[in-house]
Amino acid sequence: DIQMTQSPSSLSASVGDRVTITCRASQSISGYLNWYQQKPGKAPKFLIYAASNLQSGVPSRFSGSGSGTDFTLTISSLQPEDFATYYCQQSYNTPYTFGQGTKLEIK
Amino acid sequence: QVQLQESGPGLVKPSQTLSLTCTVSGGSITRGGDYWTWIRQHPGKGLEWIGYIYYSGTTYYNPSLKSRVTISADSSKNQFSLNLSSVTVADTAVYYCVRERADYGSAVDYWGQGTLVTVSS
Numbered sequence: 001d002i003q004m005t006q007s008p009s010s011l012s013a014s015v016g017d018r019v020t021i022t023c024r025a026s027q028s029i030s031g032y033l034n035w036y037q038q039k040p041g042k043a044p045k046f047l048i049y050a051a052s053n054l055q056s057g058v059p060s061r062f063s064g065s066g067s068g069t070d071f072t073l074t075i076s077s078l079q080p081e082d083f084a085t086y087y088c089q090q091s092y093n094t095p096y097t098f099g100q101g102t103k104l105e106i107k
Numbered sequence: 108q109v110q111l112q113e114s115g116p117g118l119v120k121p122s123q124t125l126s127l128t129c130t131v132s133g134g135s136i137t138r139g140g141d142y143w144t145w146i147r148q149h150p151g152k153g154l155e156w157i158g159y160i161y162y163s164g165t166t167y168y169n170p171s172l173k174s175r176v177t178i179s180a181d182s183s184k185n186q187f188s189l190n191l192s193s194v195t196v197a198d199t200a201v202y203y204c205v206r207e208r209a210d211y212g213s214a215v216d217y218w219g220q221g222t223l224v225t226v227s228s
């Protein structure tokens with residue numbers, strides 16, 4: 001299985017901050033990297049597919065980049081509703097696997 | 108707008124079979140290019156991909172669960188189902204049924220709300 005490692009595991013930031021979350025794959029996954037946001041008690045929400053493609057309706061302050069093994073999710077200016085846990089997922093090889101999550105908390 | 112809804116027992120005894128059904132509305136499970144998938148999340152933990160069924164009937168299961176998992180579909184009811192046999196407390200989790208879309212590189216674009224299944228005697 002392809003292992004996905006996110007860093008940091010948790011992050012404290014303030015409204016208006018720019019934050020970056022990193023996801024690293026144990027082998028090349030080309031651009032088959034997706035990002036999700038999950039709030040407590042809710043199902044994850046689809047944000048970005050194929051590393052950098054924003055799903056319809058997702059605010060433009062979210063962006064993704066990367067290819068191969070290293071990827072990033074950037075939120076350009078944090079809003080109160082962005083405090084959540086973020087997961088990356090590779091969909092290059094089955095079984096598809098997720099990172100362990102990055103919990104974004106209010107400072 | 109596709110909607111998915113899980114249903115099934117919230118409590119299963121150890122060694123028994125966990126059975127869940129996902130009812131899909133707003134879209135057909137027989138549409139090509141969509142994979143109908145189960146994902147689970149252990150309490151307070153990350154996400155684990157269980158497997159999928161394609162409209163052709165093709166299935167793929169996570170090797171870590173393959174010996175215990177069966178995913179099937181009923182196109183007449185627009186439903187797909189998960190059976191997980193010989194459960195233990197380690198199978199306690201929130202189970203999500205989801206759609207993976209090939210157009211999005213197999214990303215999950217729609218999620219059910221999730222259903223908590225507890226394995227306990």
